[in-house]
Amino acid sequence: MQGESLRLWDPLVRLFHLSIAGVFVANYFFNEAGNDWHVWLGYYAMAWLLVRSVWGFVGPRSARWADFWPTPQRLAAHLRSLLKGKPQHRLGHSPIGALVMLLMLLALLVIGSSGFLMQEVDVLWGADWPLQVHETAADVLLALVCVHVLAAVFESIQVRDNLPLSMLTGRRKRLPEERAQ
Template sequence: MSRETLQLWDPLVRLCHWSLAGTFVANYWFTEAGDDWHRWLGYYAVACLVLRLFWGFVGPTPARWADFWPTPARLREHLAALLRRRPYHRLGHSPIGALVMLLMLLAMLGLGVTGFLMEEVDYFWGEDLPLQIHELFADGLLALVCVHVTAALVESLRLGENLPLSMITGRRRRL
């Protein structure tokens, strides 16, 4: 039995999502730290972050921060449903998913800031602290990405929906 689908994620949200995912994968595993590609992909990622931040205030409802901001009440409700093993259906981000997404965005921003600071090493008199913090953000973001992907797959199975597909097509089944 097929249910009607709705447009959920607009093209700009999907572009930012896949751009951030691609730049992280490329810079974590394929580019050499500090080389031109690594640096330019980092600048591109920060530009996507700024665009997504802006879009969260002016974009369509599912893209707006107010639509999915993980308030304490929303987080408690979602956590209670998970602990009771009950489905928690929401058209956009779940509250815990939104929290993880915000943490990933903050980690990406931290990567951008520390990456820029490493370029300005003279300001830090040759200190390795920006590099150490940069590596900490990168490893922390990798852990969050693993949580994000695992949760999307587990919730897809639990809810009987293909959540990753919705970030490709922009569409999701009506609840």
């Protein structure tokens, strides 16, 4: 049963992930700040953020906030397991992965909010602080994305499962101890 797998990420979570990743790459690296594509992709990302926020309450178990919320107890247990060299392998986000994911969503919200303020609020026209907030949040998000990608590769090696591929396919390998349950 080498190829046995189980469903993990639902289509909405996968489409959200790919959409946000695509928008971020396009707007950070290719679209000129303030041009029409940059603005409309920003609105698209904010719409996805709203959908994903609601989906965290009504979606399947692996998409729900309660399933992976990084409580202090979950974070401490995960950190202990990493320090002992015995990684926790669980469906969905690890507690530290969930924390990074929530920080990325927060950075995305700050980017969208500051972009909206720059674009739509006339009283702020010419003010420097929304642009500074926007650029700083985008740089923070880039750093978090790098941490996210490196951690996904690192954890994939540790737990012997291709976690980035599971986000594309929605499925992940079933481990021997999971088969026994």
